[in-house]
Amino acid sequence: MIINAMCLMLDYLVKEEDVNYLKPILKYYYKLNKKYLMYSATPASLIKLEEFEKDENIPAKKIDDFAKIFSRIDKAISQVNDVGIGISMSSSRSGKYESINGENKKGWYTGDGMTYVYLNVNDYGSNYWKNINYYRLQGTTVTNAKREEKNLSGLNTLTKYDFVGGAYSYYNMVAAMQFGSESPNIGFTSTLVGNKGYFVFGEKLICLGNSINSADEYEVETIIENRNLTGKVYIGDNEIKDKTGSVNSNYLYIENYGGIYLPKYEKVKYNITNNNFIEIYFEHGKVIQNEEYSYMIFPNMNKNDFNVYINNIEIISNNNMVSSVKNKELNSLEIIFWKGGQLGDIKIDNPCVLIIENDYIYVSEPTHKFEFINLSIGDRNYQVEVNKGYTTKVKKI
Numbered sequence: 001m002i003i004n005a006m007c008l009m010l011d012y013l014v015k016e017e018d019v020n021y022l023k024p025i026l027k028y029y030y031k032l033n034k035k036y037l038m039y040s041a042t043p044a045s046l047i048k049l050e051e052f053e054k055d056e057n058i059p060a061k062k063i064d065d066f067a068k069i070f071s072r073i074d075k076a077i078s079q080v081n082d083v084g085i086g087i088s089m090s091s092s093r094s095g096k097y098e099s100i101n102g103e104n105k106k107g108w109y110t111g112d113g114m115t116y117v118y119l120n121v122n123d124y125g126s127n128y129w130k131n132i133n134y135y136r137l138q139g140t141t142v143t144n145a146k147r148e149e150k151n152l153s154g155l156n157t158l159t160k161y162d163f164v165g166g167a168y169s170y171y172n173m174v175a176a177m178q179f180g181s182e183s184p185n186i187g188f189t190s191t192l193v194g195n196k197g198y199f200v201f202g203e204k205l206i207c208l209g210n211s212i213n214s215a216d217e218y219e220v221e222t223i224i225e226n227r228n229l230t231g232k233v234y235i236g237d238n239e240i241k242d243k244t245g246s247v248n249s250n251y252l253y254i255e256n257y258g259g260i261y262l263p264k265y266e267k268v269k270y271n272i273t274n275n276n277f278i279e280i281y282f283e284h285g286k287v288i289q290n291e292e293y294s295y296m297i298f299p300n301m302n303k304n305d306f307n308v309y310i311n312n313i314e315i316i317s318n319n320n321m322v323s324s325v326k327n328k329e330l331n332s333l334e335i336i337f338w339k340g341g342q343l344g345d346i347k348i349d350n351p352c353v354l355i356i357e358n359d360y361i362y363v364s365e366p367t368h369k370f371e372f373i374n375l376s377i378g379d380r381n382y383q384v385e386v387n388k389g390y391t392t393k394v395k396k397i
Contacts, residue, residue: 071364229272362393
């Protein structure tokens, strides 16, 4: 647990300024999640947290809003306006999942681009993992082929794809993942492959997929969302009454969660499980070629504000060359160049990920193979030094 780790760090930090930075944060999150932490924090942590809560000289302070790509472990996280977003990927450098000592034996797809939208600390607690359908983890594209539960101690779960990673600015980030469902080292074969892009603007999440191919005789699905229901669900203006059905509108609204916008909804289904989880997913079919998808998630939005959100988001491109989304309100353009090429007046020589906003360009090279990216925007040229997937910030000329 992060809170326990932060409490433990206090005993080893040398600089007093670092200690004084952590204490207000710990106080804030203890007060916010006290009931939960009373049962999950260690006794040593609880003693510290109780002391901080009683100390009037320590102001409670939440962590500043941020976005971050962890290039060496293929993970991405952000926290903006009390909404947390996480993206869990895998590559030739980091495995799909671990299963040791009989634990996490059904984590098959947790590293296949699974997304997490946190609105409170308990969204993905123990009850989530006890009740979730492990074949339909949100953010993933999977088949319904039967998987085997097994320990993976000593087994390699790396993929053969290295174009996995992304770029981030202060509050925005974009993550890219070339994926294949096959896990030969653990006995699972599949021909399912594709490109997945995750575009985050503050608390807004836009997901694009393209070049999705499979020669298998299994149903292929892209899971939009799968979470415990705590309110009503609306498709368009109509509250859903049936447990399963087709989505017949661009608009989905889930109380106590937010809105989902579907530019194309014809292949989207929903299912409410006996555990009261709602599964929303694209049904791509069997033996598919060049399938694609797009959807937008707006956490904490008001049901009547769809048009305000949607009018600020523009999907520029979604194909095997370029995936790109623009947030017009923030003047932020996020681009995945799956190959070297061009988008408008932006030219690139090698595959990369870009964020262009106001006075800066943020560049990353997910494969970790190149030292430089040559970029031009109109008549302005940049040679950007890149380093193992990290994000490089460049001031516009």
